[in-house]
Amino acid sequence: MTILVLDLVGCFVFALSGGLMAVRKELDIFGVVVLACVTGLGGGFLRDMAIGATPVAALSDWRYLVVPMTAGLLTFFFHPALGRLEPMVNVFDALGLGLFVIAGAVKALDFGLSPLSAAVMGLATGVGGGVIRDVLAGRVPIILRRSIFYAIPGFAGASVTAFGLFFGGAPSLVMAAAFVVCAGWRLLAMWRQWEAPLPRGAASV
Amino acid sequence: MTILVLDLVGCFVFALSGGLMAVRKELDIFGVVVLACVTGLGGGFLRDMAIGATPVAALSDWRYLVVPMTAGLLTFFFHPALGRLEPMVNVFDALGLGLFVIAGAVKALDFGLSPLSAAVMGLATGVGGGVIRDVLAGRVPIILRRSIFYAIPGFAGASVTAFGLFFGGAPSLVMAAAFVVCAGWRLLAMWRQWEAPLPRGAASV
Amino acid sequence: MTILVLDLVGCFVFALSGGLMAVRKELDIFGVVVLACVTGLGGGFLRDMAIGATPVAALSDWRYLVVPMTAGLLTFFFHPALGRLEPMVNVFDALGLGLFVIAGAVKALDFGLSPLSAAVMGLATGVGGGVIRDVLAGRVPIILRRSIFYAIPGFAGASVTAFGLFFGGAPSLVMAAAFVVCAGWRLLAMWRQWEAPLPRGAASV
Numbered sequence: 001m002t003i004l005v006l007d008l009v010g011c012f013v014f015a016l017s018g019g020l021m022a023v024r025k026e027l028d029i030f031g032v033v034v035l036a037c038v039t040g041l042g043g044g045f046l047r048d049m050a051i052g053a054t055p056v057a058a059l060s061d062w063r064y065l066v067v068p069m070t071a072g073l074l075t076f077f078f079h080p081a082l083g084r085l086e087p088m089v090n091v092f093d094a095l096g097l098g099l100f101v102i103a104g105a106v107k108a109l110d111f112g113l114s115p116l117s118a119a120v121m122g123l124a125t126g127v128g129g130g131v132i133r134d135v136l137a138g139r140v141p142i143i144l145r146r147s148i149f150y151a152i153p154g155f156a157g158a159s160v161t162a163f164g165l166f167f168g169g170a171p172s173l174v175m176a177a178a179f180v181v182c183a184g185w186r187l188l189a190m191w192r193q194w195e196a197p198l199p200r201g202a203a204s205v
Numbered sequence: 206m207t208i209l210v211l212d213l214v215g216c217f218v219f220a221l222s223g224g225l226m227a228v229r230k231e232l233d234i235f236g237v238v239v240l241a242c243v244t245g246l247g248g249g250f251l252r253d254m255a256i257g258a259t260p261v262a263a264l265s266d267w268r269y270l271v272v273p274m275t276a277g278l279l280t281f282f283f284h285p286a287l288g289r290l291e292p293m294v295n296v297f298d299a300l301g302l303g304l305f306v307i308a309g310a311v312k313a314l315d316f317g318l319s320p321l322s323a324a325v326m327g328l329a330t331g332v333g334g335g336v337i338r339d340v341l342a343g344r345v346p347i348i349l350r351r352s353i354f355y356a357i358p359g360f361a362g363a364s365v366t367a368f369g370l371f372f373g374g375a376p377s378l379v380m381a382a383a384f385v386v387c388a389g390w391r392l393l394a395m396w397r398q399w400e401a402p403l404p405r406g407a408a409s410v
Numbered sequence: 411m412t413i414l415v416l417d418l419v420g421c422f423v424f425a426l427s428g429g430l431m432a433v434r435k436e437l438d439i440f441g442v443v444v445l446a447c448v449t450g451l452g453g454g455f456l457r458d459m460a461i462g463a464t465p466v467a468a469l470s471d472w473r474y475l476v477v478p479m480t481a482g483l484l485t486f487f488f489h490p491a492l493g494r495l496e497p498m499v500n501v502f503d504a505l506g507l508g509l510f511v512i513a514g515a516v517k518a519l520d521f522g523l524s525p526l527s528a529a530v531m532g533l534a535t536g537v538g539g540g541v542i543r544d545v546l547a548g549r550v551p552i553i554l555r556r557s558i559f560y561a562i563p564g565f566a567g568a569s570v571t572a573f574g575l576f577f578g579g580a581p582s583l584v585m586a587a588a589f590v591v592c593a594g595w596r597l598l599a600m601w602r603q604w605e606a607p608l609p610r611g612a613a614s615v
Contacts, residue, residue: 025345028401030352030360045255050455052464054257059313059322066321076404108469116476117469131546136336138345140435140548147440155440196438199486230550233606235557235565250460259462264518264527271526284609341541343550 007103008067010096015040015068016089018133019075020082025137029076035133036072037065043128047104047121051111090190098183101126101154102175105161115159115166122158126182127151148189148196157182212308213272215301220245220273221294223338224280225287230342234281240338241277242270248333252309252326256316295395303388306331306359307380310366320364320371327363331387332356353394353401362387417513418477420506425450425478426499428543429485430492435547439486445543446482447475453538457514457531461521500600508593511536511564512585515571525569525576532568536592537561558599558606567592 018039022032041058048056058064075082082089104125108118127143127150134141143150157178164174188194223244227237246263253261263269280287287294309330313323332348332355339346348355362383369379393399428449432442451468458466468474485492492499514535518528537553537560544551553560567588574584598604 022349023404025349026403027345027349028352028403030356030401031349032404034349034352034356049254049459050464050466050469052257052462054255054259054464055316055318055322056255059255059318059326062319062321065325079404111465113465113469114472116472117465120475121469135340135545136346136349138343138548140437141546144432144435144437144441144444144546147438147444151440151444196440198436198438199433199442199489227554228609230554231608232550232554233557233608235561235606236554237609239554239557239561254459257462259460259464260521260523260527261460264460264523264531267524267526270530281609340545341551341554343548 004063006099008063009092010099010103011040011064012067012071013089013092013096014043014100014129015071016075016082017093017130018068019072020079020089021133021137022072023075023079029073032076033069033072035136036075037068038136039129039133040068040071041065041129042132043100043104043125043130046128047107047125050124051108051113051121053107053111091187094183094186094190097126097150097154097186098157098179101158101182102161102178105158105178106165106175109162109165115162118162118166119155119159122161123151123155126154126158146196148194149186152196153182153185153189156185209268211304213268214297215304215308216245216269217272217276218294218297218301219248219305219334220276221280221287222298222335223273224277225284225294226338226342227277228280228284234278237281238274238277240341241280242273243341244334244338245273245276246270246334247337248305248309248330248335251333252312252330255329256313256318256326258312258316296392299388299391299395302331302355302359302391303362303384306363306387307366307383310363310383311370311380314367314370320367323367323371324360324364327366328356328360331359331363351401353399354391357401358387358390358394361390414473416509418473419502420509420513421450421474422477422481423499423502423506424453424510424539425481426485426492427503427540428478429482430489430499431543431547432482433485433489439483442486443479443482445546446485447478448546449539449543450478450481451475451539452542453510453514453535453540456538457517457535460534461518461523461531463517463521501597504593504596504600507536507560507564507596508567508589511568511592512571512588515568515588516575516585519572519575525572528572528576529565529569532571533561533565536564536568556606558604559596562606563592563595563599566595 015036019032019036022035044058045056101122105118105122108121130143131141160178160181161174220241224237224241227240249263250261306327310323310327313326335348336346365383365386366379425446429442429446432445454468455466511532515528515532518531540553541551570588570591571584
C-alpha cells in the first residue's frame with residue numbers, strides 16, 4: 001500500500017515535468033496531457049516490455065493512468081504557479097527518481113534477472129520517461145547531458161537495491177539505503193552544481 | 206475478413222504519409238520504404254508489445270509487411286502525383302485513424318485490459334506510427350502539436366469502442382458509432398480548421 | 411560458443427560507434443557509457459520485445475552488459491586514438507552488421523516467424539541500435555539517409571539467412587553466404603561510395 005502511494009507520487013511528479021516541457025513547447029491541451037502521461041509512465045512501460053511483464057503495469061491499474069492525466073491538466077491550467085514552485089518540483093523529482101529506480105530494480109529481480117541486469121532495469125525505470133519526453137520534444141535527453149543529476153544517482157540507487165537484496169540484505173534497510181543514496185546524491189548534485197567529467201580534447205572523430 | 210481488409214487499407218494510407226515525409230526529407234529509396242513501413246506498422250507494434258501479444262501481429266501475417274512496402278515504393282516513384290492527391294490522402298488518413306483506434310481498443314479488451322486502458326491502447330495504435338515517423342524525421346510529433354486533428358478524435362473513438370463493448374453494446378453498433386465519432390471529428394476538424402486551447406500566458410518555467 | 415564471441419564482438423563495435431557519437435555531442439562520462447550501451451544492445455532489445463523473447467537476451471547474460479560498458483569507457487578515455495583508427499572501426503562495423511542481422515534472423519525463425527518476417531527482424535537487429543543512437547543524439551538516423559550502407563546490405567543478409575534456412579539450406583553454408591553478402595556489400599558500398607536512388611523531382615508535398 002505505502003509502495004503504491006509512493007509510486008503514484010513519483011509518477012505524478014514526473015508527469016508534471018513532462019507537462020511543463022509541453023507548455024514550454026507551446027503544445028495544446030491534449031499535447032500537454034499526452035506528454036505528461038508518457039513522461040510519468042514511460043520508464044515503467046520500457047521495463048515491463050523488456051522483462052516480459054505484460055500487460056504492462058500501467059495498463060493493469062487505472063490509477064496509473066488517472067494520476068498523470070491529472071498532473072497534465074494541472075500543468076496546463078496552473079503552469080505559471082508551478083513555475084514559481086520549481087525548486088520544490090525539483091525536490092519531488094529527486095524523490096521520484098529514488099522511488100522509481102528502487103521499484104524497477106525490485107520488479108526486475110522478481111522476474112529472475114541478475115543483480116546487474118536488475119540495476120540496469122532500475123535505471124531504465126527511473127530515467128526512461130524523461131528520455132521519451134526529451135526525444136518527443138526534440139532535444140538530446142537531459143540524462144545524457146547532465147548524467148551526474150540523473151543517470152549516476154539512479155544507477156547507484158538501483159545497484160544498491162539489486163545487489164543488496166540479491167546478497168540477502170533486509171529489504172527495508174536495503175531500500176532505505178538505496179533511497180538515501182539516490183535522492184541524496186541527486187539533491188546534493190543539484191545544490192552544489194556538481195559536474196561529471198567531460199571527454200578531454202576535441203572530438204576528432 | 207472485412208476487418209482485415211479495412212486494417213490493411215489503414216496501414217496502406219498511414220504508410221503513404223510516412224513515405225511522403227521521407228521524400229520531403231530527401232531520403233533515398235530504401236529510406237522511403239523503411240519510413241513507410243515504420244509509419245504503417247508502428248502503432249500496432251507498440252500496442253502488441255505493451256499488452257504482450259507477441260510475436261506482434263505485423264510479423265505473423267506477411268500481408269502486413271507487403272502492403273506498407275508497396276505503399277513506400279509507390280510513394281518513391283509517384284510522389285508528385287500523390288502530392289496533387291493530398292486532399293484525398295487526408296480523407297483516407299482520417300478513415301485509417303478510425304479503423305486503427307477501433308482495432309486497437311478491441312484487441313486490448315480481448316487481452317483483459319480495463320476499458321480505460323483499452324482506450325489508451327486504441328489511441329496508441331492509431332497515433333503510434335505517426336509519432337515514430339515524426340521522431341525519426343526529427344520533428345516534434347504532429348499529434349502533440351495538432352492534437353485536435355489526431356489525439357482527441359482518436360481517444361474519443363477508442364473510448365466509445367472500449368466502454369461501449371465493456372458495457373455490453375452490440376459490437377457492430379458500437380464500432381460504427383466509434384468510427385463516425387473518430388473519422389467524422391477528424392474530417393470536421395480539418396475542414397473547419399479547429400484549434401485546441403493553448404496554455405495561457407508565457408511559459409514561465 | 412563461437413557465435414557468442416562473434417555476437418559480443420559485434421556489440422562491442424556498435425557500442426564504440428555510440429560512444430564516439432556521444433563524444434562528438436560533448437556528453438559527459440556517463441552519457442558516453444549509456445549511449446554506447448544503448449547502441450550496442452538496442453537492436454537486440456527491439457527484436458526480443460517484438461518476438462516475445464522476454465526477458466530480453468541482453469538482460470539474461472551479464473557479458474552483454476559488461477562488453478558495451480567497457481567499450482563506452484574506452485571511447486571516453488581514448489577517443490582521439492579511436493578517431494585515428496576510424497577506417498578500421500568502419501570495417502568492424504561492417505562485420506558487426508553481418509553478425510547481427512544473421513543472429514537476428516535465426517532467432518526470429520526459432521520463434522516461428524515466417525521467412526519474410528524473420529528477415530525484417532534480422533534487419534531490425536542489425537540497425538536498431540544505430541537508429542536509437544541517432545534519435546537520442548537528435549539527428550535523422552543514418553540508416554535512412556545512407557540506406558545503401560546499412561539498410562540494403564542488412565536486409566539482403568537477413569533475407570539470405572531467413573529464406574536459406576527456411577528452404578532447408580545447410581546452416582553453415584547459408585550463414586557464410588549471408589555474411590559475405592551483407593559485410594561484403596557494406597564494405598564495397600563504402601569503398602566505392604555507392605549511392606542509392608533519390609526521389610526524382612522536388613518534393614511537392
